[in-house]
Each structure stands twice: as C-alpha cells, then as structure tokens.
Amino acid sequence: MHELAIAQSIFDTVIREKRARDLDAVDKVGLRIGVLSDVLPDALTFSFDVICQDSELGGCRLDIESVPLTLTCNKCGLSSTTDQVTFLCPSCGDPSVRVDGGFELDIAYIEVPDPLSTDAALQRPAPAES
Numbered sequence: 001m002h003e004l005a006i007a008q009s010i011f012d013t014v015i016r017e018k019r020a021r022d023l024d025a026v027d028k029v030g031l032r033i034g035v036l037s038d039v040l041p042d043a044l045t046f047s048f049d050v051i052c053q054d055s056e057l058g059g060c061r062l063d064i065e066s067v068p069l070t071l072t073c074n075k076c077g078l079s080s081t082t083d084q085v086t087f088l089c090p091s092c093g094d095p096s097v098r099v100d101g102g103f104e105l106d107i108a109y110i111e112v113p114d115p116l117s118t119d120a121a122l123q124r125p126a127p128a129e130s
C-alpha cells in the first residue's frame with residue numbers, strides 16, 4: 001500500500017514546515033495529484049489521518065485536487081486535458097502525444113488556523129478597561 005509511504009512523506013514535510021515557521025497548528029494540507037500518479041485519494045486520506053492521530057498534526061485534513069492529464073499532439077499540435085487515462089489525440093486520434101501534465105504529486109498549500117477567527121476572538125478575555 002504505497003499510499004501509506006506517500007502519506008508519511010507528506011506528514012514529514014508538513015512537520016518540517018510547521019517547525020521551521022514556528023506554527024502552532026496546521027488545519028489543512030492542499031495536495032495536487034495527477035491522474036497518472038497512481039495514488040488512490042481515499043487511501044491516502046485514510047493513511048494521513050492515521051499518521052496524524054496523536055501527533056502534533058492531530059486534526060489536520062487533506063484537501064486533494066485531482067490534476068487532469070494534459071496531452072499535446074505531435075501531429076496536429078492540439079493541447080488537451082482529460083480525466084481519462086488515454087494517450088490518443090482527441091482531435092485527430094494520433095497516438096503520438098507528449099504528456100505535459102498528470103504526474104503531479106505536490107503539496108499546493110498549508111493552511112493554518114486564523115488567529116483572528118470568530119471562535120478564537122470569542123474565547124479571548126475582554127480587554128480590561130483602563
């Protein structure tokens with residue numbers, strides 16, 4: 001189950017960022033996963049949740065964006081995107097295509113709790129009158 005290894009590597013990267021930037025917590029991690037990357041989003045989310053449990057990233061969620069396959073036809077030059085795994089030009093049907101996208105497995109962003117969010121503000125004691 002290679003999703004577990006990928007989840008572990010994402011976890012390690014996020015922990016490193018969190019410590020380097022001295023963040024209190026991380027709410028969400030945005031991932032971009034290409035359709036050719038051979039990763040099952042559900043399995044990855046499950047593995048990540050298990051790894052985060054009882055760690056300093058407890059409660060952190062994954063937000064996975066699927067990146068379509070991008071092909072450029074070597075014959076007619078058409079550039080196209082598709083969620084299908086296909087290597088035929090949709091215009092002329094030629095199999096001679098260049099793959100320009102779809103292998104992505106990137107961390108797109110790390111979302112931290114907003115210190116000025118309503119909940120946090122409500123929990124803050126009222127300022128003392130001077």
Ligand SMILES: [Zn+2]
Nearest residue numbers: 073076089092
């Ligand atoms: Zn073509």
